[in-house]
Amino acid sequence: MRDGFIRVAALTPAVRVADVEYNVAACAEAVRSVTGAQVIVLPELAITSYTCEDLFWQDALLRAAEEGLARFAELTADVDALVFVGVPVRVASKLYNCAAVLCAGELLGLVPKCNIPTYGEFYEGRRFSAGPEDVTLVSFAGYGEVPFGSSQLFECDTVPGLIVAAEICEDLWVPNPPSTAAALAGATLVVNLSASNELVGKADYRRGLVSSTSARLVCAYAYASAGWGESTQDVVYGGHCLVAENGRVLGEAAPLADEPLVQAGDKPASTGVTTVIDLGLLAHDRLRMSTFDVDPAAAGFVVSPFSLCVRQTPLAGRFVDPHPFVPADPARRAERCESIFAIQAHGLAKRLAHTRSRRAVIGVSGGLDSTLALLVCARAFDLLGMERSGILAITMPGFGTTDRTHDNARAMSEALGCELREIGIAAAVRQHFADIGHDEADHSVTYENAQARERTQILMDVANREGGLVVGTGDLSELALGWATYNADHMSMYGVNAGVPKTLVRHLVRYVADDARTHGNAALAGVLLDVLDTPVSPELLPATGDGEISQKTEDLVGPYELHDFFLYNVLRCGFGPAKVYHLALAAFGGRYASGADADDAAVGTYDAETIMKWLRKFYWRFFSQQFKRSCLPDGPKVGSVAVSPRGDLRMPSDAVCTLWQRELDELE
Known part of the structure; x- marks a missing residue:
């Protein structure tokens, strides 16, 4: 519960048709x-079973259901949870298909089904009435005044x-579900x-409904369907259970799964899914979203309070992605890389066409970022039908x-068919050192930035x-870390990589390398793979005695996989430092990402001290470098996630990070 996490379960107990005593025990055990x-x-009508048909007209079944709900409340009174169970309810001369809502042995409310299906295999309208929106008080199961x-x-x-x-079953399938008003x-x-x-094909459609509804309403959605134990007279129920959060299915118990249907002693098995939702992310x-207008005082809604014990919710059952920008599934990753590559190339093509530039000028260092930018240039020129020799x-x-x-x-420049020029900067920089009185032996920031500028x-x-355009x-x-020299590599006429995080840059280059290899361009593929193997570095300090890179970026600012994780959770999710820290522990603290393939480096493992060190560095750099x-x-x-001052990030350059650092201090 701390940090906004709540564990939710959607369960399908095995029931017997019209055997209330048995069903109450099965539901309570589940x-x-x-x-x-x-x-x-x-599930719906779990106390009686859903497939009782005209038995719902029998007084014996309805009385047993009412008594059974009271018994269910007793059996679950010591469970620290809000519980929803289906039960038929008589109000005046009508019968309603209801969700009974219980907590700590108390019946908090009865929520009736609004949309009663009477088509195809469903004939509920023969027995049940559509529930009213307005809330009144009724007596049920020994409780004197229950909201209905x-x-x-x-x-x-x-x-x-x-x-x-x-809401109940069909309510989800109609054009205007009750959940819409509830979410608002x-x-x-x-x-x-x-x-x-x-x-x-129904399971796919059902899954899509649950997922899209959670996305449209920016909510979590837990769906529990009836399963084995219902009558198979004409249809079969599969026990499909789902939990989704803002369009993402967090957990699912697939229908008609090949699991044992009975446990030891011929005891029917319950099935279902348990996972963790993030209320903080939804909030x-x-x-x-300026277009999502919540009105807590919505007319007609009755709000019933309940209490739960406050405790830490383990994240077991909720995958915390260590690489949130990079899909683990190779097919989805390739699809995303193609989409991003196309966006970059089309954006640059438009700018070249608008400025009537026949040339693109780009500094190539042999590193990852300039490699990706050069590949984007090549594709943009192809889109415009221009010769790649126009790329300088x-x-x-x-x-x-x-x-x-x-x-x-x-x-790489030769493999892509670009014009290549070499212009050494040593002499010009030495003259600049002389002009400003800087000692070349002093390898301070001046030494580095003079080269970049x-x-x-x-x-x-x-x-x-x-007559060209600098890319x-x-x-x-x-950009998030401010790892750029102001008015040097910080500046250009169009920055094609400005929206691409470092962890994804690597995969984009690999994507092009794989494509080049597939289409027989071995030279390009070879050089791209070697670029991927090269440590990330600005190469502004002299190389080692054996000619190797001496200045490695991640030794100075920290691992990019950590910083990209921090960046996503801070900007995309709006999480505070403590929550980001706890999520990082779950993502990187000794386990590996689900679905990583052999070509991917395993997710790094970092101890708590290392994560805290680089998280502090992230916040300090993120705040102090906004002026860039x-x-x-x-x-x-x-x-x-983007940091453009004209779009996603309107941040003051002089903001201080005292509040954020103080929250981290409290964790130590």
């Missing part, structure tokens, strides 16, 4: 068997942001008690340039002379 779940949803009506919310007074609504009234979690039978997503790739060796990166820059001056002036190479991660981001050149946005 609830008690779930460790740590704070919200539990069971569809316009109900259940709000936890010990867990901020946990507001739960219920503040519900962050919607549960659905269902009895949806299995047909060919952030609603907060940032300039390599500018300086005091730290190694043979490896220099040779790779040349080989000389390179940018060359690119800008060559572009002017050639920037800096990536999103570098406040005057960024144009560049295409490619994902949900």
